Amino acid sequence: MGNTIVTSGAIILQVSARGNLVVWTLALIAVSLITGILAIGTEWLISEGAEKKASEDRRAGWPDSRVVDGAAPLSLELPPADEQFVGRRLQLDQLRDMLRRTANDGRGAPVLALYGMGGVGKTSLAVQFAEEVRSEYPGGVLHLSLSAGGTSGLDAPDPATALGRLLAALGVRAGEVPPEEEARRRLYFDRLVGRRVLVVLDDAKSAAQVRPLLARVRGCATVITSRRPLGLLEAVPFTVGGLDDDSLRELLIRHVGARRVEEEPDAARQIIRACGGLPLALRLVAARLAADGHRTLAELADRLSLDEFRSGDVRVRDAIEVSYAELSARSRQAFRLLTLFPSISLREWAPAPLLDIPVADALEVMEDLVEAQLLERAARGGSNGTEYRFHALVREYAEERLAAEETPEDQRVALARLGGAFLALAEYAEHLTDPTVPRHGRDGGALPSSAEHWHVDDPALLRYAEYGPTRWLLGDCRRLGRMVERTHEAELWDLCWELSVVLARVLETVYTVWNRWDDVLRNGLDAAARRGDRRAESIIQQGYGVLRHYQDRFDEAEQHFTIALRLCREIGHRPGEAYTLRWIGRGHYFAGRFAAAVHELEQALELSRALGNKLAEARVLRDLCEAYAGLRRFTDAEEAIRAALALFEGDAVDQGADWDVRQPAEAARARRDLGVLLNRRYKFAEAEQQLTSAVDTLTELGHWYWRASAVFDLAMLRLRQHRPIEAEALMWQSFDTFNDSGYRYWTAVVARRLAMLRLEQGRVEEAVELMMPVLETFQHLGLGLWESYTLRVLAWARREEGRLDVADQHLEDAAALAERYQDPWGLMRVHWMQASVWMAQGRTTDAVRLYRDAAATAARYEEPWQEAEILADLAKALRATGDRAAAARAEAEAKEAAASFEMQQAGTSRRMRRGWRRWRSRTMVRSRRRA
Numbered sequence: 001m002g003n004t005i006v007t008s009g010a011i012i013l014q015v016s017a018r019g020n021l022v023v024w025t026l027a028l029i030a031v032s033l034i035t036g037i038l039a040i041g042t043e044w045l046i047s048e049g050a051e052k053k054a055s056e057d058r059r060a061g062w063p064d065s066r067v068v069d070g071a072a073p074l075s076l077e078l079p080p081a082d083e084q085f086v087g088r089r090l091q092l093d094q095l096r097d098m099l100r101r102t103a104n105d106g107r108g109a110p111v112l113a114l115y116g117m118g119g120v121g122k123t124s125l126a127v128q129f130a131e132e133v134r135s136e137y138p139g140g141v142l143h144l145s146l147s148a149g150g151t152s153g154l155d156a157p158d159p160a161t162a163l164g165r166l167l168a169a170l171g172v173r174a175g176e177v178p179p180e181e182e183a184r185r186r187l188y189f190d191r192l193v194g195r196r197v198l199v200v201l202d203d204a205k206s207a208a209q210v211r212p213l214l215a216r217v218r219g220c221a222t223v224i225t226s227r228r229p230l231g232l233l234e235a236v237p238f239t240v241g242g243l244d245d246d247s248l249r250e251l252l253i254r255h256v257g258a259r260r261v262e263e264e265p266d267a268a269r270q271i272i273r274a275c276g277g278l279p280l281a282l283r284l285v286a287a288r289l290a291a292d293g294h295r296t297l298a299e300l301a302d303r304l305s306l307d308e309f310r311s312g313d314v315r316v317r318d319a320i321e322v323s324y325a326e327l328s329a330r331s332r333q334a335f336r337l338l339t340l341f342p343s344i345s346l347r348e349w350a351p352a353p354l355l356d357i358p359v360a361d362a363l364e365v366m367e368d369l370v371e372a373q374l375l376e377r378a379a380r381g382g383s384n385g386t387e388y389r390f391h392a393l394v395r396e397y398a399e400e401r402l403a404a405e406e407t408p409e410d411q412r413v414a415l416a417r418l419g420g421a422f423l424a425l426a427e428y429a430e431h432l433t434d435p436t437v438p439r440h441g442r443d444g445g446a447l448p449s450s451a452e453h454w455h456v457d458d459p460a461l462l463r464y465a466e467y468g469p470t471r472w473l474l475g476d477c478r479r480l481g482r483m484v485e486r487t488h489e490a491e492l493w494d495l496c497w498e499l500s501v502v503l504a505r506v507l508e509t510v511y512t513v514w515n516r517w518d519d520v521l522r523n524g525l526d527a528a529a530r531r532g533d534r535r536a537e538s539i540i541q542q543g544y545g546v547l548r549h550y551q552d553r554f555d556e557a558e559q560h561f562t563i564a565l566r567l568c569r570e571i572g573h574r575p576g577e578a579y580t581l582r583w584i585g586r587g588h589y590f591a592g593r594f595a596a597a598v599h600e601l602e603q604a605l606e607l608s609r610a611l612g613n614k615l616a617e618a619r620v621l622r623d624l625c626e627a628y629a630g631l632r633r634f635t636d637a638e639e640a641i642r643a644a645l646a647l648f649e650g651d652a653v654d655q656g657a658d659w660d661v662r663q664p665a666e667a668a669r670a671r672r673d674l675g676v677l678l679n680r681r682y683k684f685a686e687a688e689q690q691l692t693s694a695v696d697t698l699t700e701l702g703h704w705y706w707r708a709s710a711v712f713d714l715a716m717l718r719l720r721q722h723r724p725i726e727a728e729a730l731m732w733q734s735f736d737t738f739n740d741s742g743y744r745y746w747t748a749v750v751a752r753r754l755a756m757l758r759l760e761q762g763r764v765e766e767a768v769e770l771m772m773p774v775l776e777t778f779q780h781l782g783l784g785l786w787e788s789y790t791l792r793v794l795a796w797a798r799r800e801e802g803r804l805d806v807a808d809q810h811l812e813d814a815a816a817l818a819e820r821y822q823d824p825w826g827l828m829r830v831h832w833m834q835a836s837v838w839m840a841q842g843r844t845t846d847a848v849r850l851y852r853d854a855a856a857t858a859a860r861y862e863e864p865w866q867e868a869e870i871l872a873d874l875a876k877a878l879r880a881t882g883d884r885a886a887a888a889r890a891e892a893e894a895k896e897a898a899a900s901f902e903m904q905q906a907g908t909s910r911r912m913r914r915g916w917r918r919w920r921s922r923t924m925v926r927s928r929r930r931a
Contacts, residue, residue: 001364010496014068037056040745042152045491046671056633060271062645076126076142076143076144076165076166076169077141077142077143078130078131078134078141078142078143078200079127079143080127081127081128081131082124082127082496083130084254084255084283085124085128086243086247086250086253086254087243087244087246087247087248087250087840088121088125088128088243088247089249091125091238091240092125092128092129092132094238095112095114095125095129095238096129096132096133098110098112098236098238099112099133099221103221103544106433107339108216108485109214109216109218109219109220109221109222110218110221110236111214111221111222111223111224111231111234111235111236112220112221112223112224112235112236112238112865113224113226113229113231113232113235113236113237113238114126114224114225114226114238114240114375115221115225115226115227115228115229115230115237115238115239115240116227116239116241116373117227117278117319117323117373117374117376117394118227118241118280118316118319118320118322118373118389119278119279119281119316119319119322120224120240120242120277120278120279120280120373121201121240121243121278121279121280122226122240122243123202123225124279125198125240126202126223126225127143127200129223130143130198130200130223133198134198136196136198137196137197137198137220137221138196139195139196139197139219139220140195140197140198141193141197141198141199141200142166142169142170142197142198143200143202144157144162144165144198144199144200144201144202144204144213145202145203146162146201146202146203146204146209146210147202147203147205156207159181159208159209159211159212159213160181160184162209162212162213163181163184163185163188163212163213164177164184166188166199166213167184167187167188167191170188170191170192172187172191179925181212185212188213189214189217191216192217192220193217193855194219195219195220196219196220197215197220198215198220198221198222198224199214199215199220199221199223200223200224200225201212201213201222201223201224201225202225203225203226203227204224204225204226204230204298205226206230207231207232210224210230210232211232211234211799214234216234219460222235225580227372227373228323228372228373228374229322229371230299230432241277242276242277242278242279242453243277243278243279243282244277245269245272245273245826248275248279248282249261249268249272250281251282251283251286252271252272252282252286255283255287255289255290255311256286256289256290256297258476260289260297261297264296264297264298265588266298267296267297267300267301268297268301270301270304271285271297271300271301271304273390274301274304274393275309276391276392276393278316278391278393280309280314280316281309281393283370284309284310284314284315285300285304285308288300288308288310290365298838305396306393306396306397306400309393316393317397320374320393320394320397321397322561323372323373323374323790324372324374324397324401326366326372327368327369327372327764330355330357330403331365331368331372332370333355333406334351334354334355334366334369334659335374335398335401336363336398336401336402336405336406337354337355337402337411337414338350338351338354338390338398338400338405338868339350339395339398339399340354340402340411340415340418340486341354341418341479342478342479342480342482342483342486343478343479343482343609344389344390344395345378345379345387345388345389346366346375346387346388346389346390347384347385347387347460347464348362348363348366348384348385348386348387348388348655349362349421349464350362350366350418351365351366352421352455352461353414353417353420353421353454353455354414354417354418355414357415358460359455359458359460359461360460360808363385363386363546366386366388368626369388369825370388372586374390374394374398375388375389375390375394376388376389376391383605384464384472384475385464386682387836396792404470412490412492413488414451414490415486415487416452416487416492416495417501418454418483418488419451419483419486419487419492420451420452420453420454420456420495421454421455421497422476422479422480422483422499423451423453423454423460423495423498423499423502424453424454424455424456424458424461424462425462425464425465425472425476426465426473426476426480426499426502426503427453427463427474427502428466428469428507429465429470430469430505431467431468432466432501433469433470433473433506434615435507442780446847451492451494451498452495463474470509470665471511471534473506473510474509474510474513474702477503477506477510477512477513477514477805478514478516480499480502480503480904481503481514481516481519481520482516483499484496484500484503484520484523484524485519485520485523487499488523488526488527489816490708493527493530493531494527494531496523496524496527496749497524497525497527497528497531497533497536497540498526498536499524500520500525500527500528500536500540500543501522501528501536501539501540503517503520503521503524503525503543504521504539504540504542504543504544504546505539505542505543507546507547509548511547511550517543517547518547520546521540521543521547524536524540524543525537525540525541525544528540534567534570534571535567535571535573536573537567538563538564538567538568538571538576538580539564539576541560541561541563541564541567542560542561542564542576542579542580542583544557544558544560544584545557545558545564545580545583548560549583549586549587549590552743552744552781553781554587554590554591554781554782554783555742555782557587558584558587560582561580561583561584564576564580565577565580565581565584568580569910573723574607574610574611575611575613575616577607578604578608578611578613578616578620579604579616580754581600581601581604581607582601582604582616582619582620582623584600584624585597585598585599585600585601585604585620585624585627586601586623588627589626589627589630591782591783591784591785591821592630592783592784592785592786592823593759593821593822594627594630594822594823595631595822596923597623597627597630598627598628598631601620601623601624602624603618604616605617605624606837606915607618608620614647614727614907615647617647618643618644618647618648618666618670619644619666621640621641621643621647622640622641622669622670622673624636624637625637625638625641625644625673625677627679628640628674629676629677630823632825632861634680634681637677637680638674638677638678641670641673641674641677642674643672644670644673645667645670645671648666648667649667649668654699664697664700664701665697665698665701665703665706667697668693668697668698668701668703668706668710669694669698669706670693671690671691671693671694671697672690672691672694672698672706672709672710672713673712674690675687675688675689675690675691675694675710675713675714675717676691676713676716676775678690679691679713679716679717679720682720682865682901683706684717684720684721687717688714688717688721689712691713691714691717691779692714694710695710695711695714696708698710704737705737705741705742705743707737708733708734708737708738709734709746711730711733711734711737712730712734712746712749712750712753714730715727715728715730715731715753716733716753718730719757724757724760727757728754728757729759731750731753731754732754734746734750735747735750735751735754738750744777744780744781744807745777745783747777747785748773748774748777748778748788748790749786751770751771751773751774752770752771752774752786752789752790752793754770755767755768755770755771755774755793755797756796757771759793759796759797759800762797762800762802764800767797768794768797769794771790771793771794771797774790774861775787775790775791775794778790784820784821785788785816785818785821785823785826787814787817787920788813788814788815788817788818788821788823788826788830789814789826791810791811791813791814791817792810792811792814792826792829792830792833794810795807795808795810795811795833795834795837796833798810799833799836799837799840804840804841807837808834808837808838808841811830811833811834811837812834814826814830815827815830815831815834818830818845824857825857825861827857828853828854828857828858829854831850831851831853831854832850832851832854832870832873834850835847835848835850835851835854835877836871836873838850839877839880844877844880845881846880847877848877848878848881849876851870851871851873851877852874854870855867855870855871855874855893858870859897863900864897864900864901865899865901867894867897868894868895868898868901869894870892871891871894871897872890872891872894873892874890874894875887875888875890875891875894878890
């Protein structure tokens, strides 16, 4: 310091000697500044030395400043991002949007709460997200595991301990951390003020554990992960779901290589499906595959079970066990017993009968399992309430717990209660769809109940079927079917046959929904036989008959209905007798035995009316319409179907709560039959109205089988309306529905008409290709009348090919079948075509005879258009024989018949009449060409 002053003085003297006052002044100022700075520095060094000595004296009584609450040194740095992170781009973007939106909504300190089941990838998502937004938080990113054995290796911290760790990470020395939790919380907030910090709280257990740790200071943010929703009002919840299959496939490729996955695509898909969207499950399986390069994916896929999802000491089972252990005793028992429910998706009322608790408490149990991430919601709303489901691996664990913790007798008792609940619901739904069916022997019913119904009069349970009973039956019939199988295995015989009886009675409504009705009916019939209940046997035999009918096994159907009819008559059950007669009549109709069909159906109608069963009466009338039409009794047919429609749409058939479903479906089928009949009677305007109404209603209700048949009938109308392009499109739509569903009868019916359309278009080869499998189908099904129809069309194709002898033989076979089945109209069509073949063969006189017979049949059935066409062909044949007078008379009769037809069509549009005239002209040209 002294040397500095001496030097400064020398400088001043030199400057003054030169006499420069300005320079002298500046130099003096500089010397003063230097002197002041040096003085301050000297003072700081002296005081710092003194403080250091005093600090060393005090430190002997201090704990290590790196130690917090007696724990080892701790780092709260964010773990490295997962190198195998895939498939979460959308979720990351959503989280970023939520973070910014929450920061700008006035709260200023966002809290995002990520929750999902164990192994779904919550921590990986949170860490990846924190890395992506790290630049927005220059104050740092802290990561604290709130579970035992987390990334820190420490025990699960209580709030006070966790605050101590956070304070240490924020630079607070241990000696300055207050012991009280509230004081620590205030200090934590003070240290966050003015800094932008992101805090990641991983694997939180409760709101109480995490609330004091929230970085609730403007500019900061908190991300929480937990297995169940914590109920934090401050937080924005975000559900972390499983990865999609493509992302899991990418994850598998990263672990085992693309070559192995591409070489075994089926096994890879099987492994991915088994993981159920859980990244942890796939990582564990993939790690085992990667460790053993000689093991194929198929070898592991074939033996996948819960125990296979492990690698080293990490197991998927552990994640599930933690959630299970945290449940209440009641929820744990429900978790086990829910595996008895007969489907993957679970109804919200299921815990009630399984635990024998009030139905009102069932939802609370289900939601507790959802919060524990042991169940997930599959669907919400509707009259059936919320649906739930197990993850596949969770269900396997639940089944293990069921076997380990519930005795076989406990399981059987719970299954009986569950079956009793299903029975109560099913009988109630059936009663609402058909009030003539009493519930479990009430109201004088002939079928007393032996099985124990669970809460049979409980409105809380019955409401699930009350507001849409047909929808309930359609939605739950497979569950009912599986309950039949399970009750049979458990030897709950009364419950087994009673469930089977309900299903047999409603099979006409639900048969399209499932493909295992054979097993259901067989088990039910066995249970009924064991109990000696003949009434139940008769109903199940009826169900078998309905099933065989819709399987196109008409002979077997008739056998089952015959057995059912005998049983009904022996025990004097007249409603069952009427029902069975109706189905026997339907079988006769499909086989082409129209007279026999009318005989059985008229008996069923008489019985239904005597019993006062309006619904049964309406259904019989609908079937009678088809049988009358088969006999060309169109007036009777129209009276029957209009009476049926009036019953379905009026108050006579009281459907109660099911008005919105069953009534429109029954009425739509009646409208479809009426539309078909009107089309055949050339009443096209009303036919279109009825058919389009039927298609729209059946589409809305999802009755795809009857919709497909109505679509085909609409296509037939379009043909008569001369709109062939629309007709063909509708036919293919109907064909695809029936063909994809395996309904051979209807597939063949539609294909036959498509073949006829091909012939009309001159595409003979395509027509023959369509016709051959159709002919085989009808022959295999034993439907002789349809075989006759098909042979006639095939003869048409052979005639166009010039193979007249083959065509003639087909027509001889078709005529024989028509005579056997007493089908004069079909025989007329055969004779009409055979006459054209004989004309081409030069057998003119024989052709004239056939034309005369055909024209007489058309006149007898009051079909003027058909009569006109046949008479025109007859005139050409007579002219070929040289009988010009007879030919002129035939032409005059043809014109008269055509005029009669055009008078009938007076109400049709001008466009329609022009179309008919063009069709007539084309027909005349074709007739001359054939001649």
